[in-house]
Amino acid sequence: MKKAMWAIFGGALLLYVVIVMAIAVGPAIDLAQTPPGPGVKPLTPLQAEGRQVFASNGCDYCHTEQVRPLPEDKVFGRPSAPGDFAYVTPEMLGSERTGPDLTNVGNAKPSDVWQYIHLYDPRAVEPASIMPNFKFLFRVVDKVPAGDTAVPVPPAFAPKHGYVIPTQKAKALVAYLLSLKQAPIPGYRMNGGMGGPTSAAAPAASAPATSASAGGYVFDAAKGKSLFEANCSACHQSTGEGIPTAFPPLVGNPAVEADDPTLQIETILHGAHGKVISGKRYSGTMTAFASQLNDTDIANIANYERSSWGNHAKHVTPAEVAAERAKGN
Amino acid sequence: MAVTAQALGASAMDPTRTGGDDRALASLFKAYTVSATFWLVFGTAVGLLLAFKFGAPDFWAEKYLTFGRLRPIHTNDVFYGWASIALVGCAYYVTVRSCGTQLYSILLARIGLWLFNIAAIAGTIALDLGYNWGDLEYREWPWPIRLVFLAALVVTVWNLLATIARRESKDIYLSNWYIVGGFLWTCVICVVAILPWYQKGLGQVAISGYFMHNAVGMWFTPLALGLFYYAIPKVLNRPIYSYALGVLAFWTNLVFYPMLGGHHFLFSPLPWWLQTTAIICSVGMLVPVLGGGANYLLTMRGRYHGRIESYPLAFLFVGVICYVFGSMQGTVEALRSMQAIWHFSDFTVGHSHFTMYGFVTFAAWGGIYALLPLATGKRPGSLGMSVHFWLALTGVAIYVIALSIGGTVQGLDWVHDKPFIQSVIDMKPYYLWRGVGGILMFLSHLVFVWNVWRMTAGKSGDAPSPIMESEEAAA
Ligand code: HEM
Numbered sequence: 001m002k003k004a005m006w007a008i009f010g011g012a013l014l015l016y017v018v019i020v021m022a023i024a025v026g027p028a029i030d031l032a033q034t035p036p037g038p039g040v041k042p043l044t045p046l047q048a049e050g051r052q053v054f055a056s057n058g059c060d061y062c063h064t065e066q067v068r069p070l071p072e073d074k075v076f077g078r079p080s081a082p083g084d085f086a087y088v089t090p091e092m093l094g095s096e097r098t099g100p101d102l103t104n105v106g107n108a109k110p111s112d113v114w115q116y117i118h119l120y121d122p123r124a125v126e127p128a129s130i131m132p133n134f135k136f137l138f139r140v141v142d143k144v145p146a147g148d149t150a151v152p153v154p155p156a157f158a159p160k161h162g163y164v165i166p167t168q169k170a171k172a173l174v175a176y177l178l179s180l181k182q183a184p185i186p187g188y189r190m191n192g193g194m195g196g197p198t199s200a201a202a203p204a205a206s207a208p209a210t211s212a213s214a215g216g217y218v219f220d221a222a223k224g225k226s227l228f229e230a231n232c233s234a235c236h237q238s239t240g241e242g243i244p245t246a247f248p249p250l251v252g253n254p255a256v257e258a259d260d261p262t263l264q265i266e267t268i269l270h271g272a273h274g275k276v277i278s279g280k281r282y283s284g285t286m287t288a289f290a291s292q293l294n295d296t297d298i299a300n301i302a303n304y305e306r307s308s309w310g311n312h313a314k315h316v317t318p319a320e321v322a323a324e325r326a327k328g329n
Numbered sequence: 330m331a332v333t334a335q336a337l338g339a340s341a342m343d344p345t346r347t348g349g350d351d352r353a354l355a356s357l358f359k360a361y362t363v364s365a366t367f368w369l370v371f372g373t374a375v376g377l378l379l380a381f382k383f384g385a386p387d388f389w390a391e392k393y394l395t396f397g398r399l400r401p402i403h404t405n406d407v408f409y410g411w412a413s414i415a416l417v418g419c420a421y422y423v424t425v426r427s428c429g430t431q432l433y434s435i436l437l438a439r440i441g442l443w444l445f446n447i448a449a450i451a452g453t454i455a456l457d458l459g460y461n462w463g464d465l466e467y468r469e470w471p472w473p474i475r476l477v478f479l480a481a482l483v484v485t486v487w488n489l490l491a492t493i494a495r496r497e498s499k500d501i502y503l504s505n506w507y508i509v510g511g512f513l514w515t516c517v518i519c520v521v522a523i524l525p526w527y528q529k530g531l532g533q534v535a536i537s538g539y540f541m542h543n544a545v546g547m548w549f550t551p552l553a554l555g556l557f558y559y560a561i562p563k564v565l566n567r568p569i570y571s572y573a574l575g576v577l578a579f580w581t582n583l584v585f586y587p588m589l590g591g592h593h594f595l596f597s598p599l600p601w602w603l604q605t606t607a608i609i610c611s612v613g614m615l616v617p618v619l620g621g622g623a624n625y626l627l628t629m630r631g632r633y634h635g636r637i638e639s640y641p642l643a644f645l646f647v648g649v650i651c652y653v654f655g656s657m658q659g660t661v662e663a664l665r666s667m668q669a670i671w672h673f674s675d676f677t678v679g680h681s682h683f684t685m686y687g688f689v690t691f692a693a694w695g696g697i698y699a700l701l702p703l704a705t706g707k708r709p710g711s712l713g714m715s716v717h718f719w720l721a722l723t724g725v726a727i728y729v730i731a732l733s734i735g736g737t738v739q740g741l742d743w744v745h746d747k748p749f750i751q752s753v754i755d756m757k758p759y760y761l762w763r764g765v766g767g768i769l770m771f772l773s774h775l776v777f778v779w780n781v782w783r784m785t786a787g788k789s790g791d792a793p794s795p796i797m798e799s800e801e802a803a804a
Contacts, residue, residue, distance in 0.1 A: 005493060008506055012583060013513045016547075019587045020517060024539035025527060027603055032532025052462075058397020060464035066598070070669055072743045082598040085530045090463025093534055095541075097673040100749045122386070128754050130383055136392040230748040 037083025039183030043176070050176025053137075053169045055090060062131065064094035064101045065180070077104040077182045084182065099131055106181040110271075111285035113246040114235060115174045116151040116166055124157040124243075125234045137170035152245040152283065154237075217299075217317045224304030227297055235284060240309040246284045248277045251309045261302060261316045265324040268298050290329075295321040353435045354425055355704040359785045360439070361418025362697055364446055366781050368410025369690075370774050373767075375403040380767045383760040393457050401469040402456050408467060408544070409478060410449040412685065415693040416552040417445070417485060420508045422700050423559040424489050427504055428496030437488040444481035448474050465537055467544050468522050479519040486512035503575045507555030510583070514547040534599060538607075539587075545685070546586040553652070553692040554578075554621060557645065560699045561628050564642050566799040570627035574620050582617035585610045589663065611663035614656060622653035632797070640714035641795045644695030647722060651687030658683065670744060675756065676736025683729045686770070691721070694777070699795045701784045709780035710790030717776040724769030727762055735759025 043051060054060065065088075069079035080103065085091065109115060114125065120138055122129035140162040144150050150163035158164065166174070229238060235247040242249040250256050254277070255263040271288035274281065289298070295318040302321075306313040382388060382396050392398075425432050432438060452470035455461075461469050468475065486509060493505055522540045527533075562569050569575060588610040626649065629642070658680055661667055671677065694717075702708045735756050742752040783790045 005490075005501060008501065009490070009509050009513060012506070012510045012579075013517070015583060016514050016517060016587065019584070020521060020539070023588050023603070023606065024536060025521060027600065028527035028532040028535040030532075031535050031599070032527050032529040034531045055464050056398075056459035056461050057395055058400055058461065058464055061397055061400045064673060068672075072669070072746060075746065075749075080598050082531055085534065085598065087530065089529050089533055090465060091530070091533045091537060092464065093537075094464070095466060095673070096675075096677065097743075098675075098753075126750060128750050130386045130753055130757075130760075132382065132386045132390045132396045134395070135390065136395070226748075 031082075034082045034086060036086035037081050037183060037185060039185075040083055040086055041183075042087040043179060046172050047176045047179045049169075050172035050174065050179075051092070053173040054092070054176055057134070059102075060092050060094045061096060062098035064097050065103050066093040067101060067103050067182075073101070076101040077107075078185065080182075081185060083185075102177070102180055104180060104182050106178045108287065109234075110178065110287060111235070111246075112174050112178060113152065113284040115177055116164075116170065117153055117243065117246065119170060119173070120151060120153055120164055121157045124154050125237075134170070137167055137173065139165045139167055141165055149283070152243055154243050217315075217319075219303035219315060220300050221304060221307070223297075224300035225308075227293070227301045228304050231287075231289065231293070232301065235286070240305070240311075242282075243284075245280075246282060248280070248282050250305050251311065252278075253305075254278060256302075256305050256311055257313045259314050261314075261320055262324060264302055264305070265298065265316065265321050268293070268302065269321075269325060270329045290325065295319075295325065351425070351431065351704070354422060354432055355706075357432070357435060357438050357442075358418050358422050358701060358704045360442055361414055361421070362701060362781055363785060364442060365411050365413075365415035365418060365693070366778055368406050368414065368449060370778060372403055372406035372411055373771050373774055375399050375406065377764075377767045377771050379403055380760070380764045384757070384764065392459075397464075398457055398459065398461070401461060401464070401466075402453050404467060405452055405456070405469060406449060407685070408549075409445070409452070412549055412689050412693060414442070414445050414449075415697065416549065416556065416689075417441070419556050419560075419693065419696040419700060420485075420489070420552060422704060423504050423556060423696075424492055424508060427502040427559055428493055428498065430492060430495050430497055433488050433491035433495065437484050441481050441485045441488070444477055444484065448478040448481065451477070465533075466541050468540055472523050475519060475523055479516060479523075482512055482516050482519065486516070502559070503569070503572060503579070504555040504559040506576075506579055507551040507558065510579070511548055511551030511555065514543070514551070514583075514587075518543050518547060531598065535603070538599065542589055543587055546582075546589070549685070549689045550582070550586070550652075553648065553689050554582075556692055556696040557621075557625055557649065560641070560696050561625055561645055561649075564639060564645065564699050564795055564797060565629060565632055566797055567628070570624050570630070574624045578617040578621040578624070581613070581620070585613040585617065589614065608663050608665065611660045614660060618653055618656040622649060625649045638793075639795065639797055640711070640718055640792070641695055641699035642797070643718055644691050644698060646695075648688050648692035648695055651683060651691060655680065655684035655688050670740035671736060672740075674736040674740040674743075675732045675759070676740065679729045679732030679736055682725060682732075686725050687729070694721075697781070697784075701781075702792075702795055705784055707784050707787075707789040708792040708794070709783045711792045713776055713780045713783065713790060714792055717773050717780060720769045720773035720776065724766045724771075724773060727766030728770065729766075731759045731762035731766060735763075 067073045067076045067078065067080045073079070109118075116138075118125050118131075119134045121133045121135070122131040123133075138151065140159045142162050144163050144165065148165050150165060153159075153164050236242050236250050237247075240250040255267060258264070267286060269288065269290040272286040273284075293301070298321045299316050299318040302316045305311065306315060378389070378394075379396065379399055386396075390396075421432065421438060448470070451474045455471050455474060456469060460471050462471065463469075470478070489505075489509055489512065493501060493509070518540065522536065528536050558569060558575060589607045625645075629646065632642075662671055662676070662680060698709065698714060735758075738755050738759070739752045742755055743749075780790075
């Protein structure tokens with residue numbers, strides 16, 4: 001009964017090949033030709049090297065790079081479009097979110113200094129993090145070599161002696177991470193946030209919770225605190241002390257203590273980099289929050305800063321934020 | 330099909346009949362089991378370390394021990410080292426015995442074992458050195474290493490086909506359909522996963538979705554089911570309940586399973602029709618799953634008390650139950666509304682262990698405990714088997730329940746737009762429980778090592794024969 005043998009096995013093999021052609025290889029041939037979306041660019045050689053560091057060290061097992069068309073994914077950006085993946089080979093879509101989606105991390109955490117500190121020790125910026133440290137991507141040296149900059153790791157997390165310097169691999173990796181920005185697609189809504197995980201404020205917070213009229217306005221301290229923890233403390237720390245040379249302290253910060261809130265509101269709305277603050281310059285970059293936080297949120301955060309850690313300054317109203325927002329960048 | 334279920338009456342290839350003594354086959358079965366056991370212990374030691382790292386992320390965070398390098402080592406070694414080699418060892422025994430003949434070539438089978446091991450060793454080293462091109466799940470090994478694995482498949486299926494061709498009986502026992510089918514399909518899977526031309530951008534996403542699910546569904550599943558069709562009747566000393574149902578399950582599995590890979594990428598930018606086909610086929614899978622499951626359970630009908638007396642049967646029973654419920658869980662997970670909560674969460678990891686551990690790993694253990702003593706003439710101790718069984722079962726239950734609850738909490742945190750870090754904090758106790766389950770599972774594997782030792786090189790233990798008395802005799 002040789003015939004039966006070939007009928008069963010040949011049939012099962014053939015049927016399978018047909019199915020595979022129809023549902024995998026065929027679609028793949030077609031999909032591989034998807035043209036890049038508007039503004040989607042190939043990686044530079046340095047960024048591509050960084051993507052290899054990313055894959056080698058398995059970052060993808062904890063982080064996805066795909067935004068689904070679901071409300072809960074709005075915090076990570078607009079839904080991913082087919083054109084976004086034209087240059088993404090190997091694909092890095094991932095399958096698990098032990099950590100947040102990174103599709104837009106170049107927008108959410110635009111500061112290379114933040115990225116370096118976080119990679120060196122995630123607990124230095126996010127105490128509850130369970131991400132492994134990647135200290136092996138850094139060197140500790142006694143003297144900073146010319147052309148290099150030391151990473152301003154907070155003292156509690158820094159090595160006892162010496163300076164922390166990123167290796168070439170770390171530089172490439174951070175170049176890759178900062179390249180992760182969704183290109184806007186006209187007509188595709190940004191869905192109110194390009195932020196990373198930390199910008200995921202509760203939806204209730206987006207609705208005007210407290211009376212927003214200038215006169216009887218009382219700020220919501222609990223909400224201000226939770227919004228600050230969610231959006232700002234990664235850089236400025238929960239203590240408001242910041243990280244020396246990277247992120248300025250908000251304790252006694254002139255912009256926070258001033259009666260005129262313009263500078264504070266402007267910074268929160270549009271971000272900042274390279275200013276001299278109380279005589280010092282900071283290497284980090286402040287995120288722009290205009291697209292993710294509404295006027296009430298920003299007023300709550302600003303007032304939380306104005307009344308915490310020993311700060312005592314005049315309160316801000318949502319109307320003032322709205323006025324500042326109307327001025328544009 | 331030319332072959333009707335009728336023509337395949339259970340009599341000709343009744344697995345309950347015993348063949349003669351076959352030393353060469355026994356030593357082959359031993360070698361495969363010992364290799365597989367090594368990979369089980371190694372792979373799950375790594376798994377346990379990973380579980381520990383969720384509570385202590387700075388522990389052993391050096392380059393070669395970083396989470397992201399060890400994780401694919403865990404998954405690939407338990408897949409291709411443990412589960413594959415264990416099931417292939419059983420497959421040799423099942424095919425040779427159900428064909429009532431001798432193996433076509435012992436040499437080819439030994440070469441196959443070397444190739445499987447070389448692939449797993451080289452793969453482990455490559456991943457640890459960071460040769461992971463793209464974190465593409467379950468195909469992380471560099472492609473030349475995957476070619477070695479493919480070569481192992483080819484020599485094995487050649488050997489099995491040549492053995493089946495020289496069978497005594499007219500018909501081919503159902504187990505061999507599943508086993509040979511599994512090999513042939515998996516060769517196709519490996520080739521499709523290696524060829525680069527269509528694997529660009531979104532094209533590669535389609536292949537990843539296909540690969541992830543076909544590797545489990547068209548490889549481990551048919552091998553384990555083929556083993557069930559032989560080992561369950563063998564242990565119970567009675568024929569399978571319905572041969573026809575087995576044939577139906579075979580063909581429906583073949584049609585539905587390959588198409589459901591897209592469910593790993595629901596809501597992704599893959600074409601909507603591909604995702605919808607995947608969902609429909611995930612529902613269609615209920616036919617082979619319930620058909621197959623009912624068949625096994627009906628074969629066991631009336632002998633349920635036997636599960637307590639016979640540990641091989643107990644392992645096989647857990648395997649069947651986890652096959653049925655794990656697959657049904659997969660169907661529910663594939664629905665879009667459920668995916669919205671569970672996708673990307675630790676619920677999925679719970680599902681992976683429910684199926685790959687509860688189903689495939691228990692099936693392999695059941696097969697080894699049922700068949701290896703028949704091959705070698707040596708038995709494990711009953712205490713050893715019972716300790717293994719209860720530790721493994723309790724451990725995996727804790728593991729799966731913890732991550733199913735935790736994954737739901739995590740998913741709901743996201744749905745409720747909590748700050749991301751909240752989901753990390755909320756998972757902490759569940760990660761801890763996963764570790765507790767993991768410790769029990771790992772301890773059970775050490776006991777398994779001891780049992781394997783007694784079934785191969787050591788002194789035979791006191792367990793009764795894996796073959797239960799037939800009802801007539803018992804009555
Ligand atoms: C002591 C026993 C085991 C422990 C402690 C363990 C632990 C783990 C851990 C911690 C992960 C990573 C999860 C994550 O990234 O979030 C994992 C993944 C995985 N393990 Fe295990 N494991 C064990 C046994 C096994 C066995 C025997 C198999 C298969 C035969 C297996 C198959 C898998 C699979 C397929 C994944 C990937 C899960 C996914 O992506 O959904 N594990 N395991």
